[in-house]
Amino acid sequence: MEDVVQKIHEGSTLWKVRGVNKWFHRHYKVDIDNMSLVGESKKWWSPGGGTGSDGPENAVPLIEITEVREGWKTDTFNKVSSHSEKTKDKAAAGDEPSLEENKCFSIIHGPGGREVLDLVAATEDERDAWVSGLTHLVQSVKALHEEKQYDVWLRQQFEEADKDNNGSLNFNECCTLLKQLNIKMDKTHAKKLFNQANTSKQKRDGDQVLEVGEFVNFYHALLKMPEIEKLFKKHASEKTQLMSADQLCAFLHKEQGLIDLDESQATKLIHEFEISDLKDQGYMTQDGFYHMLLSDMFDIFNHEHKSKVHQDMTQPLAHYYISSSHNTYLTGHQLAGESSVEGYISALKRGCRLLELDLWDGDEGEPIIYHGHTLTTKITLADVLRDGIKAYAFEASPYPVILSIENHLSVEQQKVMVQLLKDILGDMLATDPVSEDITAVPSPEALKNKIIIRGKKPQGSEVESDDDDDDQDAIDYIDSDDGAAQTKKKPHKPLAPELREIINVCEGKKFTTFHDAFENYKCVHTPSLGETKAKGLIESSPDDFIRFTERHVTKVYPLGTRTDSSNLKPYPFWSVGCQIVALNMQTEDKANFYGDALFTTNANCGYVLKPDIILKKVPYDPTDLSDRYTKIVRVTVLSGQHLPNSAKKGDIVDPYVQVKVRGHPLDKQKQRTKVIKNNGFNPVWNEALELSIKV
Structure with missing residues (x-):
């Protein structure tokens, strides 16, 4: 491996691919001292004969690289290879680049893994050296102490x-x-x-x-923190200013309440967090103590809950909140954004278990995915299944993935879709029919490593309206005078028998009333409710809503007017038991912050067991909250460090800490500390906040 690392340290000239008509010849190397990938700008070439310059290349820190992929596994390579196949340009002559899959690789980097650098090496050996060398260095950097x-x-x-x-x-x-x-x-x-x-x-x-x-x-x-220094001196040896395993154990018992932790576990902590050689003698310095307290293990969040699935996973699927994405294929705007396989990969890597596929007839006889009747770009179903879903479905979690099908396909292309699902996903696809007699959907445990197809199975002469769709076309809102979508009745599209056969444990069903649903729904029926309709049901019938979601997986999706990919607030729908609250995961906002917080409670496996009151295991009336379940939560805010400036307020930082409660409307509240004037460096509050929570 040393020879390989030396080779990519010296660097080589590669083709950077940005599209069908733009290839850039660049010299890339790894700066070992700064652990970054750097590229030098050179001219570009295009199949049309053009040349030019793309400006200087920015360095990519290795710590920001999330993946190094071999072959054609990105949107750009899929488009370029498809174009080359059609034009028979795959092997070009002279100085022109040769697009052979065994010479291609991609570097995924940046926040959320949203940036892609597609490269072509001169030979397969050179490509392999870059892939193995970069992968080794990235793993090494990430294995370093924080x-x-x-x-x-x-x-x-x-x-x-x-x-x-x-x-x-x-x-x-x-x-x-x-x-x-x-x-x-x-x-x-x-x-x-x-x-x-x-x-x-x-x-x-x-x-x-x-x-x-x-x-x-x-x-x-x-950056030394006085309060941590004070704690360390209190428990460490006064003579040596070092902390032994038994002293660390005493600190953890007395100050942290970790009474079950023994001396051998304290020794392991010393070996994990102490940087100096003193760890071999069983001692921790103040620096090691500092890094231990600021580590994930000592986060206010329970470390075991973040790192290990700890909930019962054998209950029916309807008993869990399910991490869900809306228009998974989009990386930006709903009307003119990019459709990308990376949207599926990113969602799956963060533990998302429900993905949306908006399927339309493709010109080549195979289904395509895009936001219908808009200017969003198009990707093929085959690319999504092969490069996204099959490759990453169970990387972050072994629990079932649900593919929510928005079916706009002709019968012919429905059959093509089913064949692609079977050919590419193979045994992953859940194809077993469900018994007519089952009273509850299977559990996440029973469906481990399976991919479920969620779709509608209209019967006979049923008609569907636009609001039956999981996502009303955004264009409907633009076409209406008042910005409200017009509900139009339309005959259901014929359903291919092959598709009907693979829709089993999650069958889409039109919702009318709770009374009708209680009388006629089977346990596998899963309705989709628009944001506005779901809010109305929460206001008018919260108890029925909770009772309904105890047995039926229910999806809530955002208004079509959210063309900027903004999100609904998920917690009102969680509070009545809605399992699937679809979020635009490409948008960094409070809604996704709440989603991350919820699903982190069960190791980001994509499933979180609903509380007993929502499962009606204990008496609960959401309209009449007594003090029966009231809890007092006390949070002591000690200090902060290195707080960022607000772009809106200039250079001066006047920090305070705010603690909010979100969930049941009667629990909505916030408490905040005092303001520390002009100190984002090391503010100290040492202030206790108290919140009363009924649910």
Whole structure:
């Protein structure tokens, strides 16, 4: 592996592919010191004969790389390879690039893995070297202690601040960089720490300067937290200023309430978090103690719940909240955004278990996916199934994936769709018919590693209206004068027998009234409710709604007017037991924050067991809350560190902490600490907040 790493450190010239007509010849290499991938700008080539320049290439930190894929496994490669196949351009002559799958690879990076760098090597061996070498380095960087990862990032900030590339920064340059990192400091104190960090005693133009390693030490010295120092001194040896396993055990019992933790487990913590060689002697320094307390293990959130499925997974599917995405294929706007396989990959990687497929007849005789009657781009069902769903369905969770089919296909292409599902997904596809006698849908445990098809099975002369669709076409709203979609009756599309056969445990069903549903629904019937309709049912019949969702998986989807891919608030629908609240996962907002918070409680496996009151296992009337279940939650906010500036408010940071409760309307409340003026560096509140929660 050393030879491979050396090879990609020296670099090679690759083709960067951005589309059918644009290929860029670039020299790429891995900067080992800064753990980043860098590329030098060179000319581009296109099959049409054009050339040009694409500007300089930005460095990609290895810590931000989420995946290195071999072959044609991205939207760009799928389009380019398809075009090349049609034009017989796959093997070009001379200097022109050769698009052979065994020479292609892709680097997925950036926040949420949303950036893709598609590259073509000169040979298969060169491609393999890049794939194996990058994968090894990325895994190595991510395996580093959290502090070491942060140090790599700090080194990158230092390199960017070193404008004249002399490898050092003086005090004023350090202060400028620290200000950019939102470190506000007392300059006298900072100067003292700066001088202490300058162990090499280097000078430039008469001023003391710090090398990159010294700057990292200077930065960490500035970030010492007084309250943690105080805790450490209280429990560590006064003589050695070190903490032994038995002293750490005493701290964890007394201060953290971890009374079941024994000395051997404390020793393991020392080995995990202590950076110095003292861990081999069974001692923890203040730095190790600091990193332990700021680790995920000591997060306010239960670490075991984040890392391990701990709930009963053998109850009927209807007893669980299900992590669900809306228009999974879209990466942006609902009317003119990009449709992408990456939308499915990203959703599956974060534990999402319900994906939407909006299917339309394709010109090539195979189904395509896009947001119908809009300007969104189109992708093929085959690419989504092969490169997205089959490859990633069970990477983050073994529990069942539900494919919610929005069927706009002709009978002929429905048959093609079913054949693609069977050919590509194989044994993953749940095809067994369900008994007419079952009274509850199977459990997540029983459906492990299975992919379920959710779709409608209209009978005879049934008609459906636009609001039966899981997603009313956004164009319907634009065409109406008042911005409200017109409900139009239309005959149901004929359903291919082959498709009817593979819809089993999740059969879409039109909702009319709770009375009708209680009388006529089978347990496998799963209605879809628009945001407005579902809100109305919560207001008029919350108890019936809870009773209904105890047995039936119910989906709620956003209004078609949300063309900007904004989201509904999910918690009102969760509070009446709705299992599937579909969210635009490409949008970073509060709704997805709430979703992440909920599903983290069961290791992000995509299923969270509903509470007993929602499952009617204990008496509960959502319209009449007594004090029977009231709990008092007390949160003590101690301090903060390195808080970011608000882009809206300029450079001054006046931080406070706000704790909110969201769920039942009567529980909606918030408490906040006092404001700490002009201190985003190390504010201290030490303030207790108290919240009364009825449900």
